[in-house]
Amino acid sequence: MGWPYHFFFGAPAPPDFFFFPFTQRFAAPVPPATVGQSHPDAVLQTRPNIYIPPDIPSLIPILISIRLTMSQPELLESVDITSLNALAAGANKKNPRVVAAGLGGKLMGTKSIVDVTAEQMAKDSETFYEKDERERQKYRKQMHISEKPWTLSNWHQHINWLNSVLVVFVPAIGFYHAFTTAPQMKTVALAVFLYVLCGVSITAGYHRCFAHKAYDAHWSVRAFFAFFGAGAVQGSVKWWAHSHRIHHRYTDTNRDPYDAREGFWYSHMGWMLTKANPKNRARADISDLTSDPIVVFQHRHYLAVMVLSSVVLPCVVAGLGWGDWKGGFIYGGILRFFCIQQATFCVNSLAHWIGTQPFDDRRTPRDHVLTAFVTFGEGYHNFHHEFPSDYRNALKWYQYDPTKVCIWILSKFGLAWNLKTFSQNAIEQGLYQQQQKKLNRMKEKLNWGTSVQELPVWDRSYFNEIAKKEGLIIIAGIVHNVKNFIKEHPGGAALVNASLGKDATKAFNGAVYQHSNAAHNLLATMRVAVIKDSAVESNTFDLQEEMMAKKAI
Amino acid sequence: MSQATSRGVKIQKRKTQILPGDSRTARKALQKRKQDFLRRINYFSLLTAVLLPLCAIAYLIKEGLSVLPENPRTRWLGVIYYCITMLAFTAGYHKYYAHSTFRIRSSLLHVFFVVFGASIGLGPVRVWAAMHRAHHQYTDDVDRDPYSIKRGFLWAHWGWLLKRPKSTTFYKEFIEQEFPIVSGDNELSSKLTTGSAVITESDLRIGNALETYEIKVSDSKDRQRQTLEWMAWQESWNFILFILTSLLIPTLVAIWYCGDTWVNGLIYSGILRMFVSQQLIFFTESICHAKWLQVTIPSQPFNDKNLLVDCLNPIVALLTFGQALQNYHHEFPHDYRVSSLTWAFDPTKWFIWSLSCVGLVDELCKTPKDLVMQLRIQQKQQVLNHMRSQLNWGTPLSKLPMITAKEFNRLCQSAAGQDRIYIVIQNVIHDITPFMDQHPGGLALLQASHGKDATKAFYGGVYGHLTAAVNLLATMRIGVLDTGDDEGVWRRVAREEGDVDARDERQGGQHRSAEAA
Known part of the structure; x- marks a missing residue:
């Protein structure tokens, strides 16, 4: 028996499909009818070569067209990957080149990230092994700093100094002063208030509105997000959304700016504290962002907006309000933005590290309530990567997603509209497939008994010869070896002995005792052979139901 | 007439239908029905499950006493005696006599099970175990399951015990088939074979062919006979044993050891303890069988075609000694445990296991882990298949x-x-x-x-x-x-x-x- 045989029997197609003439090529030699009419194989044997389903008469002209076109197949034009990649990278449009003004732009070095041509992008269609090989060839002679090992002489070249200053050194100074300055309660309240404003600006604004276009917002809301988002000191909208789009497009690959495969620390902060390898650069279409004047303005004057929003604002409010200039600067400014930064980094690290994967376990994103608590509801990351442009991150009522609620409230006030959701059908399909996958994995670990095809066929006389010696029993046309089971039979050994x-x-199946499902499973593991000239019913579950139904009548 | 009102709606409806007709025959029919009704009451159960607790509670109210005894020693006596009698019931009545999940090696255990099991007041073990087997064999069957949940919550909880079943002959035969009364050796063997099955006519022939299993069979028959004798003995002495273990022993212990009055001993460690254990056993038959009753998180990990649930309520689990996982129990009735998990709360299991360590019992019946897993998987697969069928997967x-x-x-x-x-x-x-x-x-x-x-x-x-x-x-x-x-x-x-x-x-x-x- 070759593969077509198993192929055919392993996966029988519904009968109404058998209008394709070539099916016969795959059919195994059908055995002559030796069993009663009720046997399901009877259907197989009487099936005509070409079966035209009566319920789809409209297919007949198509059938004819199959015949006609068989000899002259006409191939369809395939899309050009290069041009499509150019599209995806936004190279088709004339983007105004938005560069941060003055010192800020130079320090941020955004230019090097987006500096890549469409042709280079198109080469992505090769596998990563091929691509890695090509890159290796390219960098054989001259190594980028990120590929060189860290030594005492070059360590300062590895570090991205601007980010280090903003993310590590400034907070460190803040912490140092925090030990010497006691805050006023009002200042702490202000810090918490600003924390919430900036946090929501990052999740609802930077993330779901700008990066994923999950909804459209009024210009005032976008301006609010742009201002307070800058206060979180995580870069401009343009840069943030761009790298986030790249992250979604290239999750768990070398091109992923915060590649979770590199480890927790790298995806948390390491990626921004060190210089990125230019061979891993990628690009996404951000033409919608560069055409938004608010985003453009924020990017142009990012450094000024950031300083104003993150430090000056709390400092001035606390100073003018209750004279706590230094407390406002340290607690309302530095320590607050440090907390938001760490919370946001947790999405890149924690959400790819702990939790469950209810939708797809082929990639690293995970769902965890802890991450959700830290990040205003961005913790249901497996869902988010599967359905990125859904304005929700949590679906169930008990899951914590305040950002979703904020957006929903905005929409009720008419400040947000066009809230995008994926269909419930698609969401449940994802859930189903992942559960099925897990179940299949569990199934493979267990012994379900030899499949009927692999069993030898015995004559009845041969069976009679050895049955009592070997402790054999026939159930549903299959010989079972129950010798070792006799003692353990819950209904007593006598019953089994009697039927040897x-x-x-x-x-x-019910005449003496209607066995439980567990018993059917146990029975299947004791299969030895198939008896000739009898109806084989390996699915004893259905058989039992049939018999019990008959009995009931 | 309080009994007459509790007959149920059905009979009263019939009464109204008959009355307008010939009044004399109607009255006669009524009288006959009343007689039938009185005959169908199980007076022993009525006494143990209703009258005695009612009297005890009435006494408590009259005297203004608390539900818990004031004397701490009596309190402890109640708790300890509760544990002893519940273990005798769950391990003896349920796991041994009804499901034979292990083999007893010393008749001392028979004495313990039979004597202290009687103190719950649920009748002789022969009847109870047979009824329980019928319940397992015909679960959810309205006619043949003695406490089918489909006949209503109260019936499954209490009613079945107070009212003798209608199909008396069926149950009589069933009890006789499961646990025949024995007097002699020959009678037993014939009864066992005729009682057990359809295909056993050829028992003798097979017996000759299988010398290897001969000893095993006779050995088990011997033990079976012993068990049946104990059951028969208990049935004949049931009422005395009940008075002794349920009322006398706690009273005497309370007087001599706890220094309490005899009334307190009788009420608290005797009747109220019995009442609580009865109710908890009833709960496993009512609450844990009612899928529609959403008292706990409904969980049917093994089979969702019946109404049985794995009741995850910790209080019920605690007080029923872990008997609340009915979905598992009905799929694997011959398992001496209540769950396949090693660390599940299950005092009955611990008790039986310690007995086996001491050597009083052996051959504990344990479902292999793989089988449990297989069933879990199959059930999950069914749930998933249903889920799949509800979704739109596009035109094939x-x-x-x-x-x-x-x-x-x-x-x-x-x-x-x-x-x-x-x-x-x-x-x-x-x-x-x-x-x-x-x-x-x-x-x-x-x-x-x-x-x-x-x-x-x-x-x-x-x-x-x-x-x-x-x-x-x-x-x-x-x-x-x-x-x-x-x-x-x-x-x-x-x-x-x-x-x-x-x-x-x-x-x-x-x-x-x-x-x-």
Whole structure:
């Protein structure tokens, strides 16, 4: 028996499909009819070569067209990957080149990230092994700093100094002063208030509105997000959304700016404290962002907006309000933005590290309530990567997603509209497939008994010869070896002994005792052979139901 | 007449139907029914499960006493005696006599089970165990399950005990078949064989052929006989034993050891303890069998075709000594444990296990882990299959029309003016129009691929789409592109639409004749 045989029987197609003439090529040699009419194989044997389903008469002209076009197949034009990649990278449009003004732009070095041509992008269609090989060839002679090992002489070249200053050194100074300055309660309240404003600006604004276009917002809301988002000191909208789009497009690959495969620390902060390898650069279409005047303005004057929003604002409010200039600067400014930074980094690290994967476990994103608590509801990351442009991150009522609620409230006030959701059908499909996958994995670990095809076929006389010696029993046309089980039979050994060497199908399936599902499973593991000239019913579950139904009548 | 009112609505309805007719015959019929009714009351159970507790509670109210005894020693006596008698019931009545999950090696245990089990006041073990076997064999069957939950919550809880079953002969025969009364050796063996099954006519013949199992069988028969004798003995002494263990022993212990009055000993450690254990045993039959009663998180990990639930309520589990996981128990009745988990709360299991360590019992029946797992998987699979059937997976390939490239191009041209997008992926034509605006990668990419084959771009050329995207795509199928490679299409159809059958096959689900193999 070759593969077509198993192929055919392993996966029988519904009968109404058999209008394709070539099916016969795959059909195994059908055995002559030896069993009764009720046997399901009867259907197989009487099936015509070409079966035209009566319920789809409209297919007939198509059938004819199959015949006509068989000889002259006409291939369809395939899309050009290069041009499509150019599209995806936004190279088709004339983007105004938005560069941060003055010192800020130079320090941020955004230019090097987006500096890549469409042709280079198109080469992505090769596998990563091929691509890695090509890159290796390219950098064989001259190594980028990120590929060189860290030594005492070059360590300062590895570090991205601007980010280090903003993310590590400034907070460190803040912490130092925090030990010497006691805050006023009002200042702490202000810090918490600003924390919430900036946090929501990052999640609802930077992330779901700008990066994913999950909804459209009024210009005032976008301006609010742009201002307070800058206060979180995580870069401009343009830069943030761009790298986030790249992250979604290239999750868990070398091109992923915060590649979770590199480890927790790298995806948390390491990626921004060190210089990125230019061979891993990628690009996404951000033409919608560069055409938004608010985003453009924020990017142009990012450094000024950032300083104003993150430090000056709390400092001035606390100073003018209750004279706590220094407390406002340290607690309302530095320590607050440090907390938001760490919370946001947790999405890149924690959400790819702990939790469950209810939708897809082929990539690293995970769902965890802890991450959700830290990040205003961005913790349901497996869902988010599967359905990125859904304005929700959590679906169930008990899952914590305040950002979703904020957006929903905005929409009720008419400040947000066009809230995007994926269909419930698609979401449940994802859930189903992942659960099925897990279940299949569990199934493979267990012994379900030899499949009927692999069993030898025995004559009845041969069976009679050895049955009593070997402790054999026939149930549903299959010989089972119950020798080692006799002692353990819950109904007593006598019953099993009495049916040794006999057909106990009826007794097993309800005449004596209606066995539980567990018993059916156990029985399957004891299969030895198939008996010739009898109806084989390997699915004893259905058989039992049939028999019990008959009995009930 | 309080009894008459508690007869139930059915009988009263009939009464009203009869009365308008001939009044004399009607009265006669009524009288007969009343007699029948009085005859059908189980007076022993009425006494133990209703009258004694009622009297005790009335006494408490009259004297203004608390539900818990004031004397701490009596309190401890109640708790300890509760544990002893409950263990005698769960391990003895339930796990041994009804389910024979282990083998007793010392008749001392028989004494313990039979004597202290009687103190719960649920009648002789012979009747109870047989009824319980009937309950397991005919679960949820209205006629034959003695405490079928389908006859109402109260019936399953209390009613079945107070009122003798209607089909008396059936139950009598059932009890006789399960636990025949024995007087002599010969009688027993004949009764055991005739009682056990249909196919056992040939028992003798087989017995000769199987010398190897001979000893085993006779050995087990001996033990069986012993068990039956103990059961018969207990049945005849049931009432005395009940008075002794349920009322006398706690009273005497309370007087001599706790220094309490005899009334307190009788009420608290005697009657109220009995009442609580009765109610808890009833709860496993009522609450844990009622799927519709959402008192706990309903959980049916092994079989959801019946009404049994694994009651995860910790209080019920605590007080019933872990007997609340009925879904597991009904699937694996011969398991001496209540759950396959090692650390499940299950004092009955601990008790039986310690007995086996001491050597008083052996051959504990344990379901293999794999079997439990298999059943769990099968149940989950059924739930998943249901879930799958409720979802839209797109038109199956076999139902889609075949469209040639020429026709497809014509279709695309005709749609050029309108805002429609057709994309071919893996030789299947998709109408992306409804999804156009939702595409996370943007509309431009879709428009650029309109009327083209975007297989490569879809599967990684531009973006490696995830499962969700593939599913969404499938719901938008409109046709199969005819490229002349029918074989490839058919293979795909078989793969996509045959996968359900293929999965079933792993569990042994195919119908074929042996000759083909």
